[in-house]
Each structure stands twice: as C-alpha cells, then as structure tokens.
Amino acid sequence: MNMSQMQHSSSQQQDPLQSQQVQQNNRKRKGPSSSGQPANSTGTGNTMGPSPNSQPSTPSTHTPGDGVAMTTNLPNSSSVPKSMMMYGADGTGGLASSTNQLEDIEQFGDVGSLEDNVESFLSHDDGDGRDLFGTLKRNPAHSAEASKGFSFSEVGSIRKSNTKVVCCDFSSDGKLLASAGHDKKVVVWNMETLQTEFTPEEHGLIITDVRFRPNSSQLATSSFDTTVRLWDAAEPNYCLHTYAGHTSHVTSLDFHPKKNDLFCSCDANNEIRFWNINHNQSIMQGGSAKVRFQPRIGQLLAAASGNVVSIFDAETDRQTHSLPGHSTEVHSLCWDTNGEYLASASQESVRVWSLSSGECIHELSSSGNMFHSIVFHPSYSTLLVIGGYQSFELWNMSENKCMTIQAHECVISALAQSPVTGMVASASFDKSVKIWK
Structure with a gap:
C-alpha cells in the first residue's frame, strides 16, 4: 500500500493536530532539546537537530499553579533490563525486581486540581470551529460554566490485587473493566455495581496484556508463560x-x-x-513490546x-x-x-504520528517522569493522558501545555x-x- 492510499478524510478536513507546528515542551526539558523536526515521507526522521531553515521551537506557556517537576536521579533505561522496566519481576522466573529502584525515587510535587487551571489549560486561539478547545473558547458561556464542565479527577479506586497490576481494558460498552498482572489472574469489574469477579x-507466569473482544464479554490475556488465553467475563x-x-x-x-474472531499477539523474540x-x-x-489494531476498520x-x-x-x-x-x-x-x-510512549518522550504523512507532528519530552503508558482522552481529541511514575501528564497538544496530576504511589x-x-x-x-473522569 503506497502513501497516497493511506490518505484519510483528514486530507479534506484539516485536523487541529495536523495544523499545529511541531513544538518542543521547553518547560519540561532539562539541557539540550532533541529535534522537533518531523520525519520525512519515508518515516526516517532527522534526529540530529533542526535544519538551519527550520523555525525555532515555540516555548510552552506556563499553566498557573501547575508546579515544577522535581529533578531526580532516575534509572537510565540503558542500564535497566526491558522486562524489568515494563513489568517488574514478581513471578517472572528470576529477574531482579525493579521495585527498590523505583521506591527510592523522591516523591513528585503535587499540583492544584485541574478545574482550578482549566481556563488556561484549555485556552486556544480562534481557530477551526471543529476544534473542541477552540469551540469552548469562543462560547460566551465559557469561563465559569464551561470550565466546570471539564475535569479529570479520581472517581473510584479498587485494590483487588496482592501484587503489581500491569494491564487493564474496558469492554466496548464500557460496562466492564478487566485488569491483570503479577497475580496471574484477571479481575473483572462491573462498572455499574463495582462488584468484581x-x-x-x-x-503460569505474569499476565502482560488483557483485551476485550469487540462487542463481547469475552477477553484474552497474554502471559510470560508463552501462551494466550481466552475467557468469558460472564463465566x-x-x-x-x-x-x-x-x-x-x-x-x-x-x-x-x-x-472480532481475529486477534494478534507479539513476543520477546x-x-x-x-x-x-x-x-x-x-x-x-516486527513486534516485541506492544501491538494495537487501528480502530474501527482495522x-x-x-x-x-x-x-x-x-505500521x-x-x-x-x-x-x-x-x-x-x-x-x-517504546512501552505503549x-x-x-x-x-x-x-x-x-517511551521513557524519555511521547511522539504523535500522522498516518497520512508518516511524520511525527508532536513531541513531548520528559524531564524525569519516566513515561510508561498513554491513551487519548475519550472526550477531547487533542488531549493525551500520559502515565509516568506516580503522576499523570495531561498534554494539550494544540497549545503544547501540560498539567501534572498525582495519581498513584508507583509506576502507572x-x-x-x-x-x-x-x-x-x-x-x-x-x-x-x-477510575478517572
């Protein structure tokens, strides 16, 4: 399939992600920044720095009250085995645990609630009306009422595992949530009653991933024991x-x-x-860490x-x-x-790619939060939720602004x-x- 065949409807309707110039998040960077230059059409990005003709990076705008991440001596990925970084080591058959290294890391500073700063965080210039952030900005009701309509806070927490939790997934209808990890079993939550099965x-060994079959109560698990297993949350x-x-x-x-009778799996080989x-x-x-099908059409x-x-x-x-x-x-x-x-997402950065061009259009570099997991916000198309060590980064790509939210006591x-x-x-x-909403 050539590149022209991969043009989507976005070629006719400009998307706010693609319209933004690639920016570096200078607020979070320490020392020299890596290149924000997009990859070329063959996907071979220039990582040696910007070209002489490239535009300078646009500094990020400080979000009032978002705090400054504290600098800590984090373990370098080159010195920590991949399996240790991604899954820890309980029950994996002899790998040394990374828990002690992580528990020694200094607690990151907490910040104010997202609601307090949402006005600045979601601010956007008068752009395309299809952009959710732009629509909020132009709406006269924005400020008090509109700001209160957006929040990101914890609405539920269940501790049903005796060891590290590695993976989680929602069913298609959002009524079930499955999680698994070092316990070698799946916990299935009913999101309406919060009862668990x-x-x-x-x-035989830790579960590394769990995924629901589309439009079904069935789910599959992958494991260090070299197998994939199929389950039904109803039984x-x-x-x-x-x-x-x-x-x-x-x-x-x-x-x-x-x-939905087709699935794939990848292994360390x-x-x-x-x-x-x-x-x-x-x-x-071609895959050793993570596999994900394109949504809707696959x-x-x-x-x-x-x-x-x-790809x-x-x-x-x-x-x-x-x-x-x-x-x-890359972990996620x-x-x-x-x-x-x-x-x-890798430990040092998050990169966003346009499939129509094969280019990196946004990049966020970490100054120590050890990025590990990532998901697009379910309601805001230009907002990414990034899991690091203990805290989230909520990244508004349109404005290249980040907010830090304390979330857990260890790696997300x-x-x-x-x-x-x-x-x-x-x-x-x-x-x-x-659970957050």
Missing part, C-alpha cells in the same frame, strides 16, 4: 481456549475491531502471530519493537511505515478514535479509556486500579 490462576471461572505457539514471553495482544478463535494462525516479524496494525514503531497492512502483512525517533524502547501505543493518528503501568462512558482507567505497580 476473578479468573483462576491458569497462567470467568474457567478458560475457554489456550493458544500456544510462541517460543518466548508474550508481551501484548489485540483484537481486530471488525473481524519480535514475533507477531495472528490467530482466530479456531486456532488458525499466521506469523510475521486496516493497519501498529507494533513496537525496541525504539521503532512499525503493517493487516490484510497483506506488509510493512507500510517505519517510524524511528525514540531514543529508548494508542490510536486516536478515527485511526488517523498514533501516539507512542497501563491506561485504558471508554468513549461510551468518558472514563479513563489507570493500573499501577502500587497494586491498585483507579
């Missing part, structure tokens, strides 16, 4: 199917959004396997391996894009609702969102899962 511990007391074939730790999985519910499979190379599959994100045509298994630019391993991927933009290992309910879930190594 548990699967048995049939996995979680036994495993429906076990899928074997991987020869190394299975690190991630995802269901196709339309062909960089192998991606495609399965259907009846066990048939095909194999290709034409594309994003896969992270090392510090490179690859594959899910029909032909052919790679269409290679997206380099991260300097450390997420698509926007329309599947036109892909966000990738995974994020999930439900467009139906507008809720965001966060899973953490502190053994808890929290």
Whole structure:
C-alpha cells in the first residue's frame, strides 16, 4: 500500500493536530532539546537537530499553579533490563525486581486540581470551529460554566490485587473493566455495581496484556508463560481456549475491531502471530513490546519493537511505515478514535504520528517522569493522558501545555479509556486500579 492510499478524510478536513507546528515542551526539558523536526515521507526522521531553515521551537506557556517537576536521579533505561522496566519481576522466573529502584525515587510535587487551571489549560486561539478547545473558547458561556464542565479527577479506586497490576481494558460498552498482572489472574469489574469477579490462576507466569473482544464479554490475556488465553467475563471461572505457539514471553495482544474472531499477539523474540478463535494462525516479524489494531476498520496494525514503531497492512502483512525517533524502547501505543493518528510512549518522550504523512507532528519530552503508558482522552481529541511514575501528564497538544496530576504511589503501568462512558482507567505497580473522569 503506497502513501497516497493511506490518505484519510483528514486530507479534506484539516485536523487541529495536523495544523499545529511541531513544538518542543521547553518547560519540561532539562539541557539540550532533541529535534522537533518531523520525519520525512519515508518515516526516517532527522534526529540530529533542526535544519538551519527550520523555525525555532515555540516555548510552552506556563499553566498557573501547575508546579515544577522535581529533578531526580532516575534509572537510565540503558542500564535497566526491558522486562524489568515494563513489568517488574514478581513471578517472572528470576529477574531482579525493579521495585527498590523505583521506591527510592523522591516523591513528585503535587499540583492544584485541574478545574482550578482549566481556563488556561484549555485556552486556544480562534481557530477551526471543529476544534473542541477552540469551540469552548469562543462560547460566551465559557469561563465559569464551561470550565466546570471539564475535569479529570479520581472517581473510584479498587485494590483487588496482592501484587503489581500491569494491564487493564474496558469492554466496548464500557460496562466492564478487566485488569491483570503479577497475580496471574484477571479481575473483572462491573462498572455499574463495582462488584468484581476473578479468573483462576491458569497462567503460569505474569499476565502482560488483557483485551476485550469487540462487542463481547469475552477477553484474552497474554502471559510470560508463552501462551494466550481466552475467557468469558460472564463465566470467568474457567478458560475457554489456550493458544500456544510462541517460543518466548508474550508481551501484548489485540483484537481486530471488525473481524472480532481475529486477534494478534507479539513476543520477546519480535514475533507477531495472528490467530482466530479456531486456532488458525499466521506469523510475521516486527513486534516485541506492544501491538494495537487501528480502530474501527482495522486496516493497519501498529507494533513496537525496541525504539521503532512499525505500521503493517493487516490484510497483506506488509510493512507500510517505519517510524524511528525514540531514543529508548517504546512501552505503549494508542490510536486516536478515527485511526488517523498514533501516539507512542517511551521513557524519555511521547511522539504523535500522522498516518497520512508518516511524520511525527508532536513531541513531548520528559524531564524525569519516566513515561510508561498513554491513551487519548475519550472526550477531547487533542488531549493525551500520559502515565509516568506516580503522576499523570495531561498534554494539550494544540497549545503544547501540560498539567501534572498525582495519581498513584508507583509506576502507572497501563491506561485504558471508554468513549461510551468518558472514563479513563489507570493500573499501577502500587497494586491498585483507579477510575478517572
């Protein structure tokens, strides 16, 4: 598939993400900044610095009361094994735990509530009326009433795990939330009653990813024990199917959004396997950390391996894009609702890619919050929620502004969102899962 075939409806309707010039977040940077220059059409970005003709980076605007992150001596990713960084080590068969290193990190400073600063945080120049932030700005009712309509605060917290929680996912209707990790079992929450059900511990090692089958109560789990298992949240007391074939730790999985009998999984040997519910499979190379299908149509599959994100045509298994630019391993991927933009997170930065051009159009660098997980806000298309160590970064890409929200007591290992309910879930190594809205 060539690049012209990947043009979406956004080529006819300008999206606020694409219209913004790539900016560096100078407020959060320490020392020399890396290049904010977009990748070229082949996806081979220039990471050596801006060209002499490029425009200077636009400094971020300080958000009143957002505080300044404290500088700490964080473990460098090059000295910490990948499995340790992503999953910790309880029950993984001999890996040294990263908990002590993380627990020694100084507590980050808390900041005021998002409601207090939402006026500045959501401010936007008079731009396209399709932009949610611009619409709020021009609405005469904005300020008091409109500001109070946006918040991001904790609405629920359940600690049902005895060990680190690694992954979480909402069902399509938003009524169920599944979480899993070092306990080797899945906790399924009924979001209306907050009652929980548990699967048995049939996995031999930690669960690395959990994903609901679209429009179903069924869900699948991937594990360090090299298997993928299928469950039904309506009857979680036994495993429906076990899928074997991987020869190394299975690190991630995802269901196709339309062909919901199809899913894929990837392992530490960089192998991606495609399965259907009846066990048939095909194999290709290119993913070792995370796999995510493009929403709605599922034409594309994003896969992270090392510090490179690859995009594959899910029909032909052919790679269409290679997206380099991260300097450390990519831990998390997420698509926007329309599947036109892909966000990738590594410890040092978050990058947002346009699939129509294959370019990085936004980049946020970390000064120590050790980015680990990422999700687009379910109601605000230009707002990204980034999970780091103990706190969130809420990144308004349109204005390149960030707000820090204290959230957990340890690494925020995974994020999930439900467009139906507008809720965001966060899973953490502190053994808890929290709900935000």
